[in-house]
Amino acid sequence: MAVKKLFIANRGEIALRIVHAAKGLGIETVIGVSEIDRHTQAALEADVVVVLGPAAAASSYLDPKLIVHAARETGCDALHPGYGFLSEKPILPTLCEEQGIAFVGPQADIIDLLGDKLQARKMAEQAGVPLVPGSGEIETVQDACEFANGIGYPVLLKASAGGGGRGMVIANNEAEVRSGFSTASAEAQAAFNDGRLFIERFVPEARHVEVQILGDGKGKVLHFGERDCSVQRRYQKLIEEAPCVAMPEELRKKLHSSAVALAESVNYRNAGTVEFLYDVQRQEIYFIEVNARIQVEHPVSECITGQDLVQWQLRIAGGEALSLNQSDIVSKGHAIECRINAEDPQNGFFPVPGLVTKWAPPKGEGIRLDSHIYEGAAVPPNYDSMVGKLIVYAESREAAIEKLAMAIDDFAIEGIKTTLPLHGEIIRSEDYLQNSIHTRWLEQSFLPGL
Amino acid sequence: MNTYEKLEEIIKQFQDGEAKELHFKTDDLEVYLSNDRDGSVSVTTPVQRPVGSISEPQPKSSQKEVEKPLSPTPAHLVRESRQKFEGGIEVVAPYMGTFYRSPKPGAAPYVEIGQTVAADTELCLVEVMKLFTAVRSGFEGVVREVLVEDGDMVEVGQALFVIEEKL
Numbered sequence: 001m002a003v004k005k006l007f008i009a010n011r012g013e014i015a016l017r018i019v020h021a022a023k024g025l026g027i028e029t030v031i032g033v034s035e036i037d038r039h040t041q042a043a044l045e046a047d048v049v050v051v052l053g054p055a056a057a058a059s060s061y062l063d064p065k066l067i068v069h070a071a072r073e074t075g076c077d078a079l080h081p082g083y084g085f086l087s088e089k090p091i092l093p094t095l096c097e098e099q100g101i102a103f104v105g106p107q108a109d110i111i112d113l114l115g116d117k118l119q120a121r122k123m124a125e126q127a128g129v130p131l132v133p134g135s136g137e138i139e140t141v142q143d144a145c146e147f148a149n150g151i152g153y154p155v156l157l158k159a160s161a162g163g164g165g166r167g168m169v170i171a172n173n174e175a176e177v178r179s180g181f182s183t184a185s186a187e188a189q190a191a192f193n194d195g196r197l198f199i200e201r202f203v204p205e206a207r208h209v210e211v212q213i214l215g216d217g218k219g220k221v222l223h224f225g226e227r228d229c230s231v232q233r234r235y236q237k238l239i240e241e242a243p244c245v246a247m248p249e250e251l252r253k254k255l256h257s258s259a260v261a262l263a264e265s266v267n268y269r270n271a272g273t274v275e276f277l278y279d280v281q282r283q284e285i286y287f288i289e290v291n292a293r294i295q296v297e298h299p300v301s302e303c304i305t306g307q308d309l310v311q312w313q314l315r316i317a318g319g320e321a322l323s324l325n326q327s328d329i330v331s332k333g334h335a336i337e338c339r340i341n342a343e344d345p346q347n348g349f350f351p352v353p354g355l356v357t358k359w360a361p362p363k364g365e366g367i368r369l370d371s372h373i374y375e376g377a378a379v380p381p382n383y384d385s386m387v388g389k390l391i392v393y394a395e396s397r398e399a400a401i402e403k404l405a406m407a408i409d410d411f412a413i414e415g416i417k418t419t420l421p422l423h424g425e426i427i428r429s430e431d432y433l434q435n436s437i438h439t440r441w442l443e444q445s446f447l448p449g450l
Numbered sequence: 451m452n453t454y455e456k457l458e459e460i461i462k463q464f465q466d467g468e469a470k471e472l473h474f475k476t477d478d479l480e481v482y483l484s485n486d487r488d489g490s491v492s493v494t495t496p497v498q499r500p501v502g503s504i505s506e507p508q509p510k511s512s513q514k515e516v517e518k519p520l521s522p523t524p525a526h527l528v529r530e531s532r533q534k535f536e537g538g539i540e541v542v543a544p545y546m547g548t549f550y551r552s553p554k555p556g557a558a559p560y561v562e563i564g565q566t567v568a569a570d571t572e573l574c575l576v577e578v579m580k581l582f583t584a585v586r587s588g589f590e591g592v593v594r595e596v597l598v599e600d601g602d603m604v605e606v607g608q609a610l611f612v613i614e615e616k617l
Contacts, residue, residue: 343579351580382603385580
């Protein structure tokens, strides 16, 4: 049954994005907010506002029982979790199901399965999706050398029980494997009381590419092309673009089919993203993980395909089958998104909450702004620092960069510091223009050179 | 009883009693206590140690006994000493954010009252926009007061703990 009344269990720009998508489909909206979010743009535009609790997320946006209770009491027949918060916690779809509320996302058991890295890896392997070449448990230095010689250098010696970089050694040749083996094993033994090791290929300069998928839970899975999110700082994406023009067509096809095969193997329902490392030197892709929700950077895929992914999410949650075919989804042009964070890049990207005294975004063809901020809006210290996403769309990457540079220059923000000026510098840098970046480029080369 | 327990006992008796002033001196310690007009109590221990923490109005007669700090505690970590625990140093919030006493919900607090802490012992977390920063005292001492409730929003410079510096 088509969704009639939707509960939005999120805040910020994505809550507003969901309100707009729902309105476009004639769906009534109810938003659950914390006390300090009563006057946010999404609350102003939603049909009904429910105050969940105090500002602390644990007592509002992160309380699944409270949220599902509010959805039920307001007569909602569906619930959209957005991203972050409870979006990938199986408890939310479980509680929704108990109350007969359609969850806008995959089933609880699928979220659970994909959330476990080892299980997801096993699943990917079964679906024929390429993984980073790695060994099983390695017992002797001799075995380690043989395996490393076989897959090629550099390699990573990793603790089976590892985490947080402990018990991890990078080896560039056989001699380093020999010396690193005992070091890593001793470190692992000391840290985890378990000295077992395995070996994985180390990709020093990888790009992050990911495939947007939609499944209807009725056997159909489609992909909406890939995104390149290689501009990262501490594993947080700063700039995302679509398509990944650095990837040759053949590999791109393999990327798409791998993502679809993985999703098909679990009869995936709703929106998801399959993330990969792209080893540019070797021209290979390796599966990382699946994000079982809509992602921050979905707008770039919408720009190049002309599809409204959030509306599709709501339609699928309402039981609709995907009426599109893969051949209907044609990628055209180039889109780039900048995440505007209320952070001070000159002070170690320290978050700076505050009052936005001026907010004058650029306007024009091919410029899209997904943001909940308005002049006079408060950016509270309680939540994520993202205040919006500036997205440009043009016929080519070069044209998109040019448009983005102008859009950034035209964007006046006062009252809070943001990462927007830094974005302007990144996209004008030679490496970015040449598209010769990788996931550690920003931290290793760009930021130290500022 | 060690020296500090003795001192505590003396102060307590002084506060409970009716005396206006008390001055006593031993080989390694000199104490001047005074009940001034607004009822607050001042304590000075003119030994070689930072006295940046002591900012209550000093009685005139003891002014000359207060020595210059040798290595002052960083100004942002020091605020006026409070009445509840005299002579302690307040550890303040480095920025606005949410105060957490434990590393994660349900876990034991980083520190308890009475606990001895080193300069680099983590006392709490302050979170702003999902960025968590551990707060440390920067000196060795004993936790005497916890001034904020777990989960409270704190302002920059707001006192979080009172710590008695260990000499």
